[in-house]
Structures are given as C-alpha cells and as structure tokens.
Amino acid sequence: MLYGNGKIDGREEMDINGKSAIVTGAAGGIGRATAVLLAQRGGAQIALVDVNEAGLAETARLVEVAGARASMHRLDLSDIAATEAWFRAHGDVDILHNNAGVVSGLPQFPDVDAARIRWIVDVNVTSLIAATQIAVQAMKKRGGGVIINTVSTVALGTGFYDAMYATTKAAVMMFTRCCAPLKDECNVRVAGMLPGLVDTPILDTTGAGGKSEWMKTVLANNEACKPEDIAGGVIALVEDDSLAGGDWVAVRRLDGQIAYQWGHADTV
Template sequence: MEIAGKVALVTGAGSGIGRACAERLAREGAKVVVVDIDAAGGEETVRRIAAAGGEAAFVQGDVGTPEGIAETFRAAKRVFGRLDIVHNNAGIMTGDTPGWPDAPLEKVHRVISVNTSGVIMGTRAAVEAFREHGDGGVVVNTASIAGLGPLPFDPVYAASKAAVIHFTKSCAMLKELENVRVNAVAPGMVDTPIIAKTGDGTRPAKWLEPSLEGAVLLPPERIAEEVVRLIRDDTLAGEVSVVMHESAQPAAGG
C-alpha cells in the first residue's frame, strides 16, 4: 500500500512506539489519527507532527472496552472521513506494585483487555471501517518477543502478546476475503516508557534490571520503520515480524 494520501489510526500514540509510528506515517504523507487515553501525551504527538509539517488529530479513547473502541473509530472517521491503515499498538504491563501473582484481578483483567481484546476489537472495527470505502486496508498489531516464550515475572503480559501473535496469523485469510492485510510487529526491548511501567511507573521492576545491564535498547523509530514495511508490502498477510537489536538476533518473519 502506498502510504501517502492515506488515513492512519494509531493507538497508544501518546508516547513510545505509537508516537514514533504516528510521526513516521505522517512523514510518509498519511493523515494520522493519534489515539491515546493520555490526553497530554496524545496532544503532544499531534503538536510534534504539525511542527514537522504533517497532518494529525487527537482522539482520546480507551481501547480496552467495546464502547471505547466504537467511539474511537467513530471519532476518527468524523475527523478525516475514512480509514485506510490501523495500527493497534496500545499496551500495558502488570507492573510489580504488586506483581504476579498478587496483582489485583482488576489489573489482570485490564492488561488482557487492552493488550489482547483491544487488538482483536480494533481489527474488527478496522475491517468494518475499510468496508465503507471498499478499497480494503492494512492492520498492524504490536505484539512482543514476550509472546514467543515465557516471561515468569509477568506471565499475564506474555499471554496477552502470545494471543496477539496467534490472532494475527489467524487473520491471514482476510486478505482474500476482505482485501485486508493483518500483520504484526514483535519488538525486543525498546527504549520507551513501558520499561519503567514494569515497575511502579517511575523505575523498572527489579526483575528486569539484570536484563537492562549492558543491554542496547531498540529506538522506537526502528519499530516504526518495520511497521511501514509491513504496510507497504502488499504480499504480506498474517506476518509476524520479530525485531531485535542486531547484537541479539536479526529481524525475522513468521
């Protein structure tokens, strides 16, 4: 898909990977709907895009509920009239205050609601939005390498991302059925605010500290680059692209 002239919606775009992807898509010529539950972060992303000469609008939305997804997509279409690209990126971690297995059930439910249900519902809403103009579209979901193996100190997060990976692969058939390509990016450790949210929001969790010692974190712009590739390559559907730092492992698809 050619990105210039298209309308893209990016969730969790108030910081980190979402912000980097929103900015990159705007530079590629897309109009971008910046979605986040954090109004200050989302509005800052819009300001950054505008300062760079791009076009964007902020929509505050909670992707962890059916009502939030529905209103987010309605608002996005009111702004720019249509949608062509949806990046289901919003995600949270359980954290260690307290962590697993003592985390409140409400927090466990929230992680699954945002990370997994938000992606599934966001993809469903994207297909419906694409049907309105009949040209198909592209969905990119943010998974994680945590979904490829055990993460003992936050198994809820790992499970939520494993679900995203299998959901994405299972949506490969939408290319033939709906002219909708669904792919996912599965990053390694990225230099974003979610690192601190493994702990209390101001510092990383103690269990993560050994992994951070000497680690070279990926810049979020590297993930944005891969998201653009997944959007542009019309042959890709059901692809899960793993992006690791070169010192750890080369990027791979599957």
C-alpha cells in the same frame, strides 16, 4: 493488485502518500515514532489515540511538523464500549496501528487482583480485537487496508517474568495469525510487529514508580532498540502488499545492529 498503488523491486506496494491512519498508544514511544514516520511518508490524516493528553499534544505537534494533519483523541481502551463507539465513529481509515499496550507493574501474578488482570486483558487484547473488527468492516467497504498489531518477541519465547503481559501478547500473536484469510476475503492485510526490548516509557511502569528489579536485569543483559527502529519495521509491513496476511517481523538490536526475523501466519 492488492491495495497497493505500485511496485518496487517486484513487490506490490501500498503508497502511504495521501492515506489516513489511526495509531493507538500514540502519546510516546513506538506509537509516536510510527505516527511521525507515517507523516514523513506522506500520510495525510493521522488520528492519535491514548489516555495521556500531554503526550498526545506533543505527538500531534511532531506529526504536523512532518506534514500531516493530526487529530488527538483521549480514549481509555479498557472501556470496551467506549472503544467500540469511538472506532465506529472514526475507524474508516486506510491504516490502523494497534500499538497500545500495558504491563502488569506490581504486584505480579499471582498476587495481582482480578480487576488488574481484567484491565490488562482488555487493553492488550479485547480492545485490539474490537478495533480490528470494526476497522476491517470499514476497510472492506472502501476497498482494502492494512492493520499492524504490536505484539512482542516474548510471544516467541517460552516464558516471561510478567506472566499477564506475555499471555496477552501471545494472544495478540495468535489473533494476528488467525486474521490471515482477511487479505483474500476483505482485501485487508493484518500483520504483526514484534518488538524486542525497546527503550520506551513503558519500562518505567514495571515497578513501583520506576523500573522493576527484573526489568533492570533485562536491560543490563540485552541491547534496547529505539522506538524509531520499530517504527521503521511497521512502515515496512504497511508498504509491502506482497506480504501474506498474518505475516510478522521481529525487530531486535544485536551487537549494535538492528536484526529482523520474518515469519508467516503458519510459522512461529
């Protein structure tokens, strides 16, 4: 038996009821939807992390309506020292959803400056690795836990218009797969959530004060998921302790239906 408390249909299940969690990027979109669903599934305490204080306040309200205690934490994940300090103080939880992420906006690579590149890498990759490292150490001491990293289906493709976003998400995918042994070594299962196109506020940061022309083209030619569609996949990853470390699921919307693509650490 791993960190689960029971079995459903032969699967070892982690019971979210009474558990504590951290959700980064919780001010809206996938992070908000996941935090609310964790609360609805019985989560007891959910720490909400973001730079958007107004968004955090609304997420906290929704989480508490759903029955969990919420705490709001304004944290700039591009500040790695601050991120490490925060997770050392707050990272002793059962569940961590490393969800926060940013896109390049304009200008795109190669015209983007070095400071902007560093910011994207630090928010999307460096802070996630730091958070995972500290959380794994705390989870090992308490007996185990689950970490879900938000990746992207662009990590499964051959390229993407936003080169830096795609590069960082590919890095998160590889990191998640490399964390597979932690399930046996620390009783901490690290998994990847790969959203396809999702209708969230991040789309409005691809251009100058709104959606970029390339994003408008993507939207015109693809069906967008809702944040709740992705949150449902996150919960499925959290609850199923029969999954191997490094497992992942891609979630897309095709012909009006949600489509799931499951994979393992050794497959792409």
